[in-house]
Amino acid sequence: MQKVPFSEGELKVRRVIPNPRGTIGVPVYSAPVTAGTNIKEAIFRKVPVFLPDFKHYQFFTPRVVPDNEARGFVADGGDPVRHPEGFKDMFGINWLFIEVAGGAMVEPGNPLMQDMNEWKEKVRWPKIDSWDWEGQAALSREFVNDPELAVVPVIMSGFFERMISMMDFENAALALIDEDQEEAVHGFLDRLADLYCGLIDKYTEYFHVDGICIHDDWGSQRAPFFSLQTVREMLVPHIRKVTDYAHGKGLFYDMHSCGQIEALIPAMIEAGVDSWTGQDMNDKRKLYRQYGKELLIGVETPVIPAEMPEAEVEKAARKFVDEFLNPGAPCMIGDRSQIHHPHFYEKLYRYSRERLLGFSQSDAGECNDRG
Template identity: 25%
Template sequence: MTSRERICAILNHEPADRVGFWPGNPADDTKTLYYKHFGIQDTSNTSKMSDTGRHAQTLTIKTGHPDLELALALKSDLMWISPELDAATWQHPENKPMWDVLGGKPRTSLSQPGVFAECESVKEVEAFDWPNLDYLDFSASLANIEETRAAGLAVFGGMWCPFFHIACDLFGMENYFIKMHTHPAVVEAVTEQIVAFYLQANQRCLDLMASKLDAAFFGNDFGSQRDLLIGPRMFQKFVLPYFKQLIEQMKSYGLKVVLHSCGSIVKVIPLLIEAGMDALHPLQTRAAGMDAENLARQFRGDLVFIGGVDTQDLLPFQSPAAVRQEVRRLKQVFGERFIVSPSHEALLPNVSIENTLAMSAEATIIN
């Protein structure tokens, strides 16, 4: 099977010759080390998307060939190509960011008050300078997708849509959670504006590239190491309705939907399955309730699992032999509906190339 055929078979709950493998999107410093190991020439232009929300700030997309070369060298079955995380996508004539969540101020913490920290009026929300869809340009991402497909790899993509993160930043984390109780109409108005933008932006995006994607991939981190960041009742009121809108849109293009959320989210996985989620990433295995046995026992018949190879202890600090042993164990626990991948997609420089290669070698053994 080709990599693309393999990933599509897994997502469709059909037989495949082996589980899938994705090494994630390593951090830039990690890529530099891995490029050196494989002798990959980094001739690309590196740029970071300006403040698109907490999660996006940690990611950098390189245009050109090195990322694809690295994916092939690591025997990856897929690549994640998200226009939102490519600086070439947002073309503001005055170089303003897509989401100016802090009103031009530098970030100091996740709790830092955002532009709506003191907002008590829906009219103030409506008057805000929300992003203009006309500044979006998907041409760079389309070129990357074509190149990746030509190499035989599956492609996950679409807008990243981190509406929960952006709302959190627009208020400041504590303010956001408190205003769910004190000013729910304001929180809903802000979230509706963010999601309205993403629905329109993703429509433009998917109109161009849905036929070239093997799954829509979007993410919002709403779990901590111990539990949800907000309770299930608040999740159902302020988050889940918007997940449903986005998932419904993605599925209208005939795409499988892969959701990313770090942390312990086990309490709301049934709600996400009901909303239409097909696959879950990255399975932060050391978070409460997110161990492989628990997830497989409860959801193996409903989900494809992507991730689970621990990045908090195993990959950075244990031996290649230990990594291979854990990958073997995960394959046994999850079975055929599994794509081996790190429990956080951005591998840090403390994850050696030897351990990443061990993960790849064990994952890519043909059944």
């Protein structure tokens, strides 16, 4: 991409992205490229035009996919919908939306199966061709034609989470390490990967999308749910099937995965994942130093209070950019950044533009040519 010198006119704010976490909205400046294009440059070329932000993703969870309504996460341009009385996902699993928790859970006490060897008998695969994609396209036309952001459909239940929804947590975790279930787990997850590739086909056929996100939590607040070896053996081959398919269509693959999962990041990279923001119980600084050239990581900024003196705001912005925006290793501003000062974003933008103008594509090393 041809480099454009910085000009003061770029600091004109084109829009502000609301921040649901109680901090100030995220400004979108009049940059030479859109925020969505910039994210793709960071992922595929490793040299963005300015510092990316996790808020530059426009996540898309349309109601045509039953999982999104079942889990109370519909975001598609229509009215939100939640079901405390229960709603079935694409596999017929009933979910209850729990208002006090702000999320949904599988109706307890009646798992679809206890052992993965039962999957061929008990799992009824959804017929996604029968869903009303035309109607969804009409409803979401404006929502997905965002002129600025990277539009990213989310598949709400990834590989391990899908197993949990059908077996409950304990049985799903056991299935990953039980030799008697190993073949069945691989058979089920391979079929599941094919289903997710089919969903990618639908998203690219009916909507303009830039990437795909799969939601698959891998850890608790203190530790991963399983070992790195287990993830490599049981999950990576199937995730890789989907990431390769997405890349073949010019899409990036973002992974939503909560928990303390530092030890599992190598498997995420081996699986072809492009970006991950994670939760801030992970040592993002350490992870950036180790894996910043291979994975676009969301790193939280320092807390920036509204009353911070201007000189300190500038110092903090420059320090963050110097530490986390290096040749061939961009980061993005993490989702849980506590930014309350209105000028911090401006200073991040200005300094990142200046710093990145000094980088060349050769600085990034061997480029990723998927984009």
